[in-house]
Amino acid sequence: MTPARIAIVLFSTGISGGNNIIFNYCGQADPERTQITVVYVRAADLHDIPPWHPLFDRPGIRWCHIDEVAAEQFDIAVFTYFETVYVADRLNAKRCVYFVQSIESRFFDSANRLSSMRAEATYTLGLGTVTVARWIADYLRDVHGAAAAVVPNGIDKELFTSAGTAVAPRGDRLRVLVEGSSAPFKKVHETLQLLHGVPDVELWLLSSSHGIGEELADRAFFSVPIDSVPEIMRSCHALVKLSTVEGMFGPPLEMFHCGGTAVTSDVTGHDEYLRHGVNGFVVPIAELARARGYVELLSVAVALREKLQSEALRTAAQWPSMQETGARFWDAVTEAAAASDVGTREAALRLKPARFLLRAQLREARAQA
Numbered sequence: 001m002t003p004a005r006i007a008i009v010l011f012s013t014g015i016s017g018g019n020n021i022i023f024n025y026c027g028q029a030d031p032e033r034t035q036i037t038v039v040y041v042r043a044a045d046l047h048d049i050p051p052w053h054p055l056f057d058r059p060g061i062r063w064c065h066i067d068e069v070a071a072e073q074f075d076i077a078v079f080t081y082f083e084t085v086y087v088a089d090r091l092n093a094k095r096c097v098y099f100v101q102s103i104e105s106r107f108f109d110s111a112n113r114l115s116s117m118r119a120e121a122t123y124t125l126g127l128g129t130v131t132v133a134r135w136i137a138d139y140l141r142d143v144h145g146a147a148a149a150v151v152p153n154g155i156d157k158e159l160f161t162s163a164g165t166a167v168a169p170r171g172d173r174l175r176v177l178v179e180g181s182s183a184p185f186k187k188v189h190e191t192l193q194l195l196h197g198v199p200d201v202e203l204w205l206l207s208s209s210h211g212i213g214e215e216l217a218d219r220a221f222f223s224v225p226i227d228s229v230p231e232i233m234r235s236c237h238a239l240v241k242l243s244t245v246e247g248m249f250g251p252p253l254e255m256f257h258c259g260g261t262a263v264t265s266d267v268t269g270h271d272e273y274l275r276h277g278v279n280g281f282v283v284p285i286a287e288l289a290r291a292r293g294y295v296e297l298l299s300v301a302v303a304l305r306e307k308l309q310s311e312a313l314r315t316a317a318q319w320p321s322m323q324e325t326g327a328r329f330w331d332a333v334t335e336a337a338a339a340s341d342v343g344t345r346e347a348a349l350r351l352k353p354a355r356f357l358l359r360a361q362l363r364e365a366r367a368q369a
Contacts, residue, residue: 003035004075004334007093009066010040011081016181016208017250018101020226021132021153022080026061028326037062039069041087066090076337077344079127082119089348095337096347098127100148102247103139103268107185121354125347128336130329132248135268149332152272153248154325155257155316159230162259162313166234174299175202177236177255178217182209185245187265187288192216194292195240200299206232233258237305238280238298242288243267252280253319256312261305263294273319279311 008026010019026036038061066087077093079085082104088096105119123140129148131137140146168175176195180186188205192213195203205217206229214220221232233239239255239262249269252262256273262280264270265288276282281294298305342350 003031003033005035005037005073006333007037007039007069007074007077007091009077009079009084009087009091010038011083012042013038013040013063014208018080018247021101021248021250022099024156024322025326025329028323029330031060034330036060037064037069037072037074039064039066039091041066041084076333078333079122082122085122085125085127085347086118086351088344088351091344093344095340096127096342096344097333097336097340098122098125098129099333100129100131100136100140100247102245103136106245107183109184118354121351124354125342125350126340127342127347128338128340130332130336133269133272136247149336151325151329151332152320153250154320154322155250155253156322157257159227160233160254160257161230162234162257164234165231167231168235170235170237172302173200173202174238174295174305175204175236176295176298177204177206177233177239177260179206179239179241179251180243181207182212185243187242187244189213189216190288191240191242191291194242194289195295198292198295198299201295204232204236229254230258233260236260237309238262238295239264240291240295241265242283242291244285246270248272253316256316257319259309259313261298261308261312263291263298265291273315275311275315279308279315281308 008022026038029036070090074093076095076097077091078097078099080099105116108116123144123146129140129146131148131150132153134150137148137150140148178188178191180188188207189212192205193216196216203217205214205220208223210222233255238260239252241251242265244267246267246269249267252264253273255262264274264280264282265285266282267285270282274280274282283290
């Protein structure tokens with residue numbers, strides 16, 4: 001059997017949770033079934049490809065700028081971010097599959113309404129779709145009448161474990177980790193401000209972005225390789241993550257695997273595994289300040305903290321591994337492609353009305369400015 005030629009289209013090759021999932025799935029692809037080309041859109045991204053990731057130098061995986069593959073024919077193009085759908089006219093693939101890790105129209109505030117509209121338009125094209133959470137599949141079905149296969153993100157259980165080295169051993173004093181990028185909806189700086197100065201609490205920061213409030217943390221880590229993340233998580237008792245937009249919401253689950261608990265917002269995706277008062281604490285997005293009280297409680301109620309950590313480990317044990325979901329992901333991609341008759345040329349044609357309306361909106365916005 002001739003392997004299917006698959007283009008995995010990335011908007012950015014930089015460090016992110018979403019890209020790490022994609023990199024892992026590419027690394028798990030069966031070379032007898034699939035021939036993977038990772039296609040990146042921006043020429044400058046060649047310098048951002050993470051050399052620490054095992055996929056970087058894996059034999060059989062190609063990394064190409066989109067212009068380098070313009071003359072090639074692929075069996076399947078897998079779009080991984082809404083902006084990648086807009087370069088469909090620069091690729092030649094028989095079938096398109098959309099890997100939706102969040103409803104990306106929600107990433108933008110009212111000042112970026114056109115970007116939100118651009119993202120939402122990509123869900124209307126009838127592409128074969130694979131997603132990571134039930135709530136995303138429900139949204140696509142209820143809002144756009146689109147079907148999506150759900151493959152939850154697995155965890156690398158060889159990497160994220162409660163046993164192993166740590167940057168510093170956990171002691172009696174509560175150590176809290178704040179994680180996330182500088183994207184406004186991650187609320188990292190606000191979280192650091194909220195927790196700064198909580199008595200008897202040591203505050204650590206883990207981020208891919210410099211300059212988001214590291215002066216408020218006792219210790220900060222930036223753009224670390226993925227295999228260093230568990231050492232940081234095993235050093236902390238709890239993760240505090242107060243995002244207002246998420247897809248699968250993976251870091252709290254990674255913290256569970258490393259033996260910690262979590263305090264999170266009730267952002268979409270949290271209910272895949274978080275249980276308030278059982279394995280962690282959940283605060284309403286409208287009342288994020290309540291997270292400080294839960295951190296204060298974890299600091300003094302050691303028995304409660306240990307109970308939450310124990311239940312978090314139980315939750316982690318029941319969650320599928322990256323290897324399990326990797327096989328399911330490629331099966332889902334193959335099935336979604338088979339069920340779709342939309343190739344890259346058809347996808348580009350279906351985007352034309354959206355492009356026309358968006359250009360009209362942009363002209364109107366500029367006229368009103």
